[in-house]
Amino acid sequence: MPSGLKDKVAILGMGCSRFGERWDVGPEELMVEAFSEALTAARIDPTEIDAAWYSSHYDDIGAGKAGLPMAQALRLPNIGVTRVENFCAGGTEAFRGAVMAVASGAADIALALGVEKLKDTGFAGLPGAHRGTYVPMYMPTHTNPGNFSQLAVAYAAKHGIATEDLKRAMAQTSVKSHRNAVANPRAHLRKEISLEAAMAAPMVAEPLGLFDCCPVSDGAACAIVTTPEIARAHGRNPLVLVKALQLVTSNGWELQQQQWDGAHVHTARIAAKRAYNEAGISDPARQISFAELHDCFSITELVTLEDIGVAKEGTAWKAMLDGEFDVEGRLPAQVDGGLKCFGHPVGASGLRMLFEAWLQLTGQAGERQLAAPSMVLTHNLGGSPAQNVCSIAIVGSEGA
Template identity: 35%
Template sequence: MRDVYLVGAGQSDYGAFPSESYRSLFRTAFEAAVSSVPNGLEAEDIDEAFVGNLGVGGRQIGLSGPAVTEHVGLDGVPTTRVENACAASGFAVRQAVQAVKSGIADVALAGGFEVMSDMSSDATKYWLGVSGETEWERLSGTTFSGVYAQMASVHMEQYGTTRDHLSQVAVKNHSNGAKNPHAQLGFECSLEDARSAPVVADPLNLYHCCPTSDGAACALIVSEDVVDRYTDDPIRVAGVGAGSDSVGLFQRDSYSSVPASQRAAESAYEMADVTPDDLDFAEVHDCFAIAELLAYEDLGFCEKGEAGQLIQSGATELGGDLPVNTSGGLKSKGHPIGATGAGQVVEAYKQLSGDAGERQVDAPTRGLTHNVGGSGGAAVIHIFEKESEVNA
C-alpha cells in the first residue's frame, strides 16, 4: 500500500445562498481546492472522484456526484456519490484515500455539497430525520435535537455535566468561527447568551444546536509517486479509521458515548502509530454541543466522564493544549450535511499549511478530523501530519 497525501483543499462559504445552486457551490469549492495546491494541479490530472451528499430537498438524488463533477470540467472521470448521512463526505475522503493507496488512482478528488436553506422548517426536519432510525424514531416524532437531548440528559445524570459545560462549547466555537470568513454564524457569543437562549429540546437550547446550511467542500488526495509534482512540503494522511453502529439510539447499550467514534479512533491511532497526546488540533463533529463533549471522551482526549472538566479548563480553546474546532465547528461554521466532513479536512489543510489566519494554531505537526453520521450510526476519522516536521 502506498503512502497518501493531502495536497489541496477548499470550500465555499457556508450559509443561506438563494442565488446559488448545488452545482455553483461545488464549483466554488473545487476551484478553491485546485488553487490551494502549492505547485498547481490541472483538472485533467484527476483520476477518480468521490462526492458526499444526502440529497436534502430531493434535488438530484440519483447521479448527483457526476452532476457536479461534470459541471466543473471533470468529464469522463469516474465519480461515485457517497451517502452516510452527516458523515457522507468524510467517507468520501476515506474512499479517495483507499483508491489512491490501492493504486487505482494517483490523484483523487473527495468532496461534498448540500443545499438546505430553500425549504420550510418542517421540510428541513423531514430531510434531516431520514438519517435517523425510521420506524421507531422518526415516525414516532423524534427529532435529532431530541435524540441528542437524550444523550445530554444521560451524560449529565451520570457524570455531573452541566448546561454551562454545553454553553462553553458554544462560546468557544463561536469565538473561533468569528475568525473564519467562511463561517455561517461568524459572530461571538457570551456565556450568558448561550445560557439564556430558547430551549429547543431540553436540556439543549438554540446555542447548543448547529444551523442548517448551504455549502460545498473539496479535498485533493495524491499518491507518494506523484506528490512531489504538487508540493514541496507534503501533508501525509497518516491514519484513517471508520466505524458503524445501530442507526437508532435506542438500539445501543450506551446513551453517553458513540461506539462508532471509539472504533474509528482506535483504528486511526493504530494506523498512524500515534496517541491523542500527539495531536496539535482536532476538528470534531459538534452538531450539538453534547456531541463535542462526547467526542472528547470517545477520541481519548480525556477520561470517560471528564469532558465537562476539559471544556471548563480551557484546554480545547485556541491557544490551549489541544484546540478543538478552530474552524468554528458545525456550531458556528455551519453544517451543510454532505459537505461537512470534507470541510473539516479543509481546516486541517489550512492549519498544517499555516494558512488559517487569526485562528492559526502555533506550528502544528499533526491534526485529526472526526465526522459522524446521524446520532452515531457511522463515524470516520482522519489523521494528517506535516511530513517535514515529523521527520525533522
C-alpha cells in the first residue's frame, strides 16, 4: 500500500491576489501579485525554486496550453513549468504536482500557481464550452446552474425535504458566506445579505435563485512547498504540513448505471474517505477545525458537508439553519467567504482555499482568525454532479 503524503511536505509560503472585476490588470499582473506575496512569505529567492506547476482553464494569453505564460510573467529561472488543467479542480491539481515533486525528492522547493481572467470574456458565468472529446458527449446545451439544480431536486426528493425548507437552508448558506466575506479584503463580494433577500431573489434554475450561485472573478493564488526540514531551516514556525491529498475522477458509473441517486457526489465520498485514511483521521466532524468547500452553488455546500462525513446524510440543511457551520458553530465552513463571495476564477480557486487554510494555521487571518485551528480540509470540484473531478486536501499543524 502507498505510504501517502502525510507530513512529508510543508507549505513554505503562500500568496493570493485580490479577487474581483480586475479590469485594470491582466493575468500576468495577477500572477505577479500572488507570487510576490508568496515569495516574501517564503523568504527565498526565485532561483531556489526547482520546478513549477501552472493552472489556468481559459487561457487567452497566447501561449496555448504551455507553461510559458507563468514562466515569463514571473521570470522564473529557466525551470520546468508544467501546465495543468482539471476543470474547476485545476488549482488543487497544480498544488498536487508541486507537492508530489517535493515528496518524491525530485525537487527541494516547488511552486504551484493558479490564475484566471474571466471578467474580460463578457460572460456572466463561465464561458461557453468548447467542442472536443468530452463536451459533445456531455450534453453541451446544459448549463452549470441547470446541472446543480438537479442535485437540489434529487436531494430534496431523497430525504423528503419540503421545497421551502430547502430554499431556506440554501439561502442561509449564502447569508453565512456573505457575512464571513465582510472581514476579508481580498473577496469580490463584501456585503451582507438578508435571508429574506436571498429567498426572494430572481430564479436562475429552480430551485436555485440568484444568491444561490457564485459569480466568476479575476484572481490568482500561489503556494511554495518544500520539505519539513528545509522549512524549519527557513525558520517556519509553526509548520503547516500536508496531511493528505486525494484526487478522484468520475469513470462513468453515475451516468451509465442505475445505482446513483443524483442526490450526492460520488467522487467526493471516495476522495474524503481516502483522505481521512491518509491523514489518520477517524472522526472528521471532531478533528477538522474548519472546511473550505467548493460552493459553486449553495446546494453544493450542503451536499458536500454530508459527502465528506461531517453531517449525517439528509441533515446538513437542518444543521445549516441551526448555525452549526457558522464561524461560531461546531465546524465553520467558508470562513473567508468561499466561492460564493470570492467568485470562481477556475484555475485559482483550489489554491485560494489552501491560502485561507495557511493563513489560519499560521495565525495571519486577522479579523477573521479562528481560535487555534489545527486541521483544515479543502474540497475542489470540477464538472457536474454526474461527471466530475474532485480533489480533497488536508493540511494541518505539526503533531495534528
